[in-house]
Amino acid sequence: MYIGIDLGGTNIKGGLVDDEGKIVYNVIVPTEAKLGWSRVLDNIKKVISQFIGHDGVKAIGIGVPGPVDFKNGVVRSMPAISDAKDINVINELVKEFGIPVFVDNDANNFAIGELVFGAAKGKKEVIGITLGTGIGGGIIINGELYRGANYYAGEVGHIVIVPNGVQCNCGNFGCWEAYGSATAMIKKALSYKSRKILTKLSEYPDERIDAKLIIDLAKNGDEFCMNIVDEAFKYIGLGIASLVNIFNPEMVVIGGGVSLAGEFLLYRVRNYAMENIMPPLREGLEIVLARSGNNAGILGSAALAKIEVNRRG
Amino acid sequence: MYIGIDLGGTNIKGGLVDDEGKIVYNVIVPTEAKLGWSRVLDNIKKVISQFIGHDGVKAIGIGVPGPVDFKNGVVRSMPAISDAKDINVINELVKEFGIPVFVDNDANNFAIGELVFGAAKGKKEVIGITLGTGIGGGIIINGELYRGANYYAGEVGHIVIVPNGVQCNCGNFGCWEAYGSATAMIKKALSYKSRKILTKLSEYPDERIDAKLIIDLAKNGDEFCMNIVDEAFKYIGLGIASLVNIFNPEMVVIGGGVSLAGEFLLYRVRNYAMENIMPPLREGLEIVLARSGNNAGILGSAALAKIEVNRRG
DSSP states (O other): OOOEEEEEESEEEEEEEOOOOOOEEEEEEEOOOGGGGHHHHHHHHHHHHHHHTTTTOOOOHHHHHHHOTTTHHHHHHHTTEEEEEEEEEEHHHHHHHSSSSEEEEEHHHHHHHHTTTTTTTTTEEEEEESSSSEEEEEEEETEEOOOOOOOOOOOOSSSSSSSTOOOOTTOOSSTTHHHHHHHHHHHHHHHHHHTTTTSSGGSOOOOGHHHHHHHHHHTTTTTHHHHHHHHHHHHHHHHHHHHHHHHOOEEEEEEEESGGTTTHHHHHHHHHHHHHOOHHHTTOOOOOOOOOGGGOOOHHHHHHHHHHHHHHH | OOOEEEEOSEEEEEEEOOTTTTTEEEEEOOOOOOGGGGHHHHHHHHHHHHHHHHTOOEEEEEEEEOEEEEEEEEEEEEEEEEEEEEEEHHHHHHHOOOOOOOEHHHHHHHHHHHHSSSSSTTTTEEEEEEEEESSEEEEETEEEOOSSSSSSOOOOGGGGGSTSBBBBBBBOOOTTTHHHSSSHHHHHHHHHHHTTTTGGGGGGOOGGGGGOOOOOOOOTTTTTHHHHHHHHHHHHHHHHHHHHHHHOOOOOEEGGGGGGHHHHHHHHHHHHHHHHHHHHHTTEEEEESSSSGGHHHHHHHHHHHHHHHHHHO
16 A cells, blocks of 8 residues: 655655555645645645555555655755755655655656556656646556756656747746647637637636636637637647657656546547658657546655565565 | 768768877768769778778778668658668778678767767757758757657757748758858858859859858958858857756757857857857856767767677677
């Protein structure tokens, strides 16, 4: 059994996960990010305590939305928690709970989760992509997560896809996630609304407009929503094509909130990607949806714990 | 001692290379690509024969301009040699010369050459980029070349850098090499010439216009050549930034004919790249020129032979 913790900006989700990736039971508590890191850490401990008495719990895995020095278990920063800077998460939790703790960023854990429990089981060369507020990536090479020289590999959301393009949250211009993320779709939707363009979006207050709503309206025939969605999907496909041309993977697994749009997304994204992938690199390539769905955070963190515990004997 | 063979569209270069990467002596013969594969193979054998009697020759490495199934030693295709399709190069040469033979594409060998004998000695995470007619790449991960699921990894010249951009030789639109290669610079130069724009380029016949001339004129103050060069260097920098954001390497090594422009290129490309690399990924990153220069093909192929012979004991 492994404890998987998914630290989000709004909620902390925790699950007790068995060796096959079944979530035996799970818990959700508010993150309270605005109250600062020490409060968030208390909430993480609260979640872990729910599972820790259980028989056969071997290790804890944690996924965080930010860059992590994986080797030393140091979270470098998390945008949602302003005082969380260079925090060693591991030492304190190991002291308190007495079992191994592993921390990595959530996109890396997503890829590991799909490798260990999900769509990429048994594969060796895999790109995991998370489509959400931003675009994240986890790179599996020879059956292991590739972390790069300083543990920052996989910032695929920040490949430049439109030179001198729109500004990204990272400060740079033209990044992939500024074109293919939920945030990009929402920005475009709000601009259509403010220009009084005829779209069903006008019936909703600004704060209700999210990627799910835009995609649902597109599915129901709203032309402007379809434009928004189709443009985002085209960029998502282009970015995936670039990654495939670089990595020659066996599989691309697509997860994150936006991927819950399912086949509607997959069909379009796959077509746009394939058009831009060099023919020999299409051979045997699978582009699929993640299996872990809403539980990706919990399963990915549990998968990290499983892999690392087994690696270290 | 290793024999390194560099199969180019115009010439076959061969060298006898010692364990430290010193070229003891070298040979060059015309490829005669238009006469077809069997003639080219005869010419390769002619070059190898020059070295084969030498004491202590352990293995032959060959670099070719096209995709290679490395494991089986099969060259899938070479644009310059139209009848070269799915050719097993190894079997015949091993039979003839009686020592191990290894074949891979020239961009992969470039990266290996810099790792074993050049600027990337001792590094573990390295991106090698060749700037020439196209843009090629070789990816070193954990001290070894990464070849991907079907041996096609590293097609970095075909990341999409301008959606719906100009058409690339591969047929696709907006590829990196359609903006940052020598070919891209030459196309732009010829278009300036044909539009009778005031540039020193007008003093040269079309067939004399190559990347070296354009860069030399730019260095000497020709404004339009400087525009061409600066735009290409900007795209080169952008593409490198994307690769760094994905891989988090310790080093990017730049080689290929265009890189012979030296510091003039490196200074600009490095600045453009750094602007677009996420700050934590700049930490400790080196962007440098290749050491192997004009001998990159010979040294890279010899390095491949050295690595593979040692790996197989």
